[in-house]
Amino acid sequence: MQKDENLEEKDTGTNLEQDASTQEKVSEQEKASEHIEALKQKIKELEESNLRTHADFENVKKRLAREKDSALDYAYEAFAKDLLSVVDALERALESANEAKQESIATGISLTLDNLLKVLGKHGVSKISCEGEFNPTLHDGIMHEVNEAKKDGEISRVLQVGYIYKDRVLRPAMVSITKN
Structure with a gap:
């Protein structure tokens, strides 16, 4: 057991x-x-x-x-902006040659200016339209003028042409605005 x-x-x-x-x-x-x-x-x-x-x-x-x-x-924006002073100088020279009745000089300046504007246009630079209503994003209102032929708020005179590069404003147009 x-x-x-x-x-x-x-x-x-x-x-x-x-x-x-x-x-x-x-x-x-x-x-x-x-x-x-x-x-x-x-x-x-x-x-x-x-x-x-x-x-x-x-x-x-x-x-x-x-x-x-x-x-x-927008790499060429600054370069295009710098060229605007050259365009302005050529426009003033053209006006001066026309006032002095220097047709051959005026023709040469006009051709040079046209070629420069074509090249700028080819690369996206164009003039700002200054017809009709004032647009503060495109235009710089410098002064008011009385102009019976236009409505209030319309652009009556362009003092300096403005330019756009692609969709950006290089320089706004300086304009006179109608105020009756």
Whole structure:
């Protein structure tokens, strides 16, 4: 009987060891499952962060491309603005030659002025229209005049021609505005 009791004690001890081992395995599996869930959550967060970073990068890339295109489009703006003084000087010389009745000089100046204006036009520079209503974005109102032939607020006289480069004002036209 002694043997039976020893066997029972061994079986009970073995059962206890197996229960403890099973509980440890279950506990380890729960810990592993929690760890896996935490890792899955971390992967999801990193994927979202990666997507946001990629979208931000694409936005910056597009903005820089737009800025580069704009800079290239308007690279000659300062140069064109500087040439306007040459156009003004040629226009004054043409007026002077016409007043002095120097037809050959006037013709030469006129051809030079026309060629310069064609070249400027070819590169996006054009005169501002000074017909009709005063537009403060295009015209610089210097003074008021009484002019019965025009309505109030219309441009009565152009004092200096204005120019546009593509869609930007290089120099506003200086005008006199009708005020009756």
